[in-house]
Amino acid sequence: MAAGKKHSRSDGDDTRRVKKAKIANGDAPATGDEVAAKPKKDKKQRDEKRARKEAKSNKSKDKEPAEESDADMTEAVETAAPDATAESDSEPKAEKQEKKDKKGKKDKKDKKEKKDKKEKKPKTSDDSAPESAPEKDNGSVAATSATAVHRTGATYRYKQGAALDALSDAEIKTFLDEKEINISEPAATGLRPILNFSQIPASKLLSKKPFASFTTPTPIQSASWPFALSGRDVIGIAETGSGKTLAFSLPCIEALNSSPKPKSTRGARARAVIVSPTRELAMQTHAAISVLAELVGLSAVCLYGGASKDEQRALLRRNSGADIIVATPGRLKDFLSEGDVSLADVMFAVLDEADRMLDKGFEDDIKQILGACPAREKRQTLMFTATWPTSVRGLAESFMVDPIKVTIGKRTFGGGDDNGAGSGTVELQANSRIEQKVEVVDPRGKEQRLLELLRDAQKGSAKNDRILVFCLYKKEATRVEQFLDRRGIPVVSIHGDLRQDQRTRSLEAFKSGSTSVLVATDVAARGLDIPEVKLVINLTFPLTIEDYVHRIGRTGRAGKKGKAITLFTEHDKAHSGSLVNVLKGANQEVPEDLLKFGTTVKKKAHDSYGTFFKDVDMSKKGTKITFD
Numbered sequence: 001m002a003a004g005k006k007h008s009r010s011d012g013d014d015t016r017r018v019k020k021a022k023i024a025n026g027d028a029p030a031t032g033d034e035v036a037a038k039p040k041k042d043k044k045q046r047d048e049k050r051a052r053k054e055a056k057s058n059k060s061k062d063k064e065p066a067e068e069s070d071a072d073m074t075e076a077v078e079t080a081a082p083d084a085t086a087e088s089d090s091e092p093k094a095e096k097q098e099k100k101d102k103k104g105k106k107d108k109k110d111k112k113e114k115k116d117k118k119e120k121k122p123k124t125s126d127d128s129a130p131e132s133a134p135e136k137d138n139g140s141v142a143a144t145s146a147t148a149v150h151r152t153g154a155t156y157r158y159k160q161g162a163a164l165d166a167l168s169d170a171e172i173k174t175f176l177d178e179k180e181i182n183i184s185e186p187a188a189t190g191l192r193p194i195l196n197f198s199q200i201p202a203s204k205l206l207s208k209k210p211f212a213s214f215t216t217p218t219p220i221q222s223a224s225w226p227f228a229l230s231g232r233d234v235i236g237i238a239e240t241g242s243g244k245t246l247a248f249s250l251p252c253i254e255a256l257n258s259s260p261k262p263k264s265t266r267g268a269r270a271r272a273v274i275v276s277p278t279r280e281l282a283m284q285t286h287a288a289i290s291v292l293a294e295l296v297g298l299s300a301v302c303l304y305g306g307a308s309k310d311e312q313r314a315l316l317r318r319n320s321g322a323d324i325i326v327a328t329p330g331r332l333k334d335f336l337s338e339g340d341v342s343l344a345d346v347m348f349a350v351l352d353e354a355d356r357m358l359d360k361g362f363e364d365d366i367k368q369i370l371g372a373c374p375a376r377e378k379r380q381t382l383m384f385t386a387t388w389p390t391s392v393r394g395l396a397e398s399f400m401v402d403p404i405k406v407t408i409g410k411r412t413f414g415g416g417d418d419n420g421a422g423s424g425t426v427e428l429q430a431n432s433r434i435e436q437k438v439e440v441v442d443p444r445g446k447e448q449r450l451l452e453l454l455r456d457a458q459k460g461s462a463k464n465d466r467i468l469v470f471c472l473y474k475k476e477a478t479r480v481e482q483f484l485d486r487r488g489i490p491v492v493s494i495h496g497d498l499r500q501d502q503r504t505r506s507l508e509a510f511k512s513g514s515t516s517v518l519v520a521t522d523v524a525a526r527g528l529d530i531p532e533v534k535l536v537i538n539l540t541f542p543l544t545i546e547d548y549v550h551r552i553g554r555t556g557r558a559g560k561k562g563k564a565i566t567l568f569t570e571h572d573k574a575h576s577g578s579l580v581n582v583l584k585g586a587n588q589e590v591p592e593d594l595l596k597f598g599t600t601v602k603k604k605a606h607d608s609y610g611t612f613f614k615d616v617d618m619s620k621k622g623t624k625i626t627f628d
């Protein structure tokens with residue numbers, strides 16, 4: 001099959017993927033006993049003095065060099081060992097039992113309150129919602145000016161304003177329907193979406209007019225802010241480029257700004273932690289949240305691999321406990337284990353690109369990082385992404401308390417064969433402002449076709465239009481960059497074989513427009529907000545359909561239009577069904593040539609693998625494919 005061929009390529013990545021498969025299969029260096037023994041030990045230690053002991057227990061764990069741990073999405077997998085016994089939020093047993101009892105009582109109380117509320121709630125057409133979303137609240141949002149209290153101890157109080165209270169249910173329902181907002185709210189608080197910036201409660205931050213350059217909140221901001229500002233856990237799923245960064249940044253700053261700073265101690269004691277899958281995304285998020293943080297005198301530090309630890313350590317010291325840490329998992333784990341950072345005071349934790357962070361490649365890191373934070377009942381946890389595969393949902397909820405799920409877009413459509421096998425419904429949606437073209441091509445002609453597409457797209461006045469070309473492998477990216485360079489195309493690249501300073505330089509050259517073509521691996525697929533990317537070309541199809549949605553999402557951002565062209569070959573036929581669904585879901589043309597490969601959505605061959613897994617037929621002999 002296609003995967004077999006890809007893995008037989010002679011670009012060096014093949015062996016790594018096989019190695020990854022082995023590791024994720026339980027063929028990891030650490031034995032099961034070793035892995036199992038650690039959490040128990042950690043628990044005991046934390047029982048005595050959780051915060052300090054956490055750093056110590058981490059110290060005893062095997063340490064990976066940061067330069068490898070988050071250099072690239074593929075590299076991250078290599079370092080991931082299975083740890084099925086690890087707990088998401090390990091705490092002492094007695095404390096756990098006490099919490100369980102308390103939670104039991106609280107649950108009973110909540111249930112009663114919920115029941116009372118439901119009875120009071122006016123019935124609307126949406127009350128007949130499908131069973132899959134029994135608590136869906138669209139259109140039945142009772143006006144309330146209730147003041148929500150944070151369980152984390154933040155003194156910020158979200159009070160729904162009079163202007164929002166004054167709106168009729170019908171107006172709210174129209175807004176929710178028009179913006180395709182779906183809110184699944186177990187606690188039925190009845191909080192209404194924030195329709196415009198003036199409806200956000202006044203605060204020191206708001207007095208500085210941080211949103212002056214925007215006209216209205218985006219749907220994900222409108223719908224998630226009331227809950228996140230109220231201290232609730234939120235899962236936010238919205239299309240690429242729809243302002244999710246601000247959706248979690250505003251509540252983060254408000255929560256921190258209303259809480260006393262912990263007394264200065266040795267090591268930086270962060271109060272918010274935001275975890276990102278790639279260095280560039282961590283830097284971008286850090287830059288974005290720093291704009292808000294500085295307005296109210298809070299500090300944010302970015303920790304990522306491939307750069308000097310000493311410099312980052314110095315930044316942490318200078319800020320004597322950065323309020324906010326934005327980090328890639330590998331480097332953050334290093335700092336935790338070395339005792340340079342403590343997450344024991346974290347009241348606000350965010351997983352950006354959450355499905356990627358919960359994927360097998362990062363799962364253990366995330367367990368360790370969230371395990372170093374206070375228990376989920378004592379922190380607020382937010383997860384945001386554009387794609388939310390079912391495989392990560394259970395794990396996500398294990399890190400959260402009754403999360404509110406805010407989904408933007410019509411995300412349910414059928415698929416699979418006529419017998420209903422192989423798919424069912426999918427909740428995957430590409431940004432509908434992106435025109436998606438798929439060309440089925442002979443694999444041998446791909447690079448020539450790329451050249452034609454680039455020349456065509458950069459004709460005349462479009463000469464400097466920014467175009468992002470995605471490859472699957474690092475070596476492939478290097479080769480394609482050289483191929484284009486030799487043909488006079490101004491090009492730079494970004495992938496895991498480059499040093500961090502080279503990666504940064506490439507991205508800067510592309511962002512500034514000094515070089516109009518960027519060749520990238522999936523290290524640039526998620527989150528990067530590069531202005532005016534006119535076209536995304538998928539030279540080689542990604543490993544998962546989710547990655548496809550993220551890749552093309554580098555264009556058509558913040559309400560703009562964009563275009564994506566995918567060169568699809570017989571090697572990618574396993575993805576034809578899911579690609580057809582994504583195209584249909586975004587009202588895009590489905591080429592006949594693509595349909596020939598079939599429309600059945602293949603179930604993932606192996607549940608243990610995430611975005612980077614591709615089935616490898618170990619019995620097959622490699623076919624040497626020659627490029628160029």
Ligand SMILES: Nc1ncnc2c1ncn2[C@@H]1O[C@H](COP(=O)(O)OP(=O)(O)OP(=O)(O)O)[C@@H](O)[C@H]1O
Nearest residue numbers: 214216217218240241242243244245386527529558
């Ligand atoms: N309310 C708003 N109005 C207009 N533009 C906005 C608004 N909020 C954020 N933006 C802008 O939209 C762009 C995309 O935002 P952001 O990077 O947060 O998207 P995202 O949803 O996180 O995308 P991705 O899924 O790719 O990570 C940014 O340039 C941001 O400044």
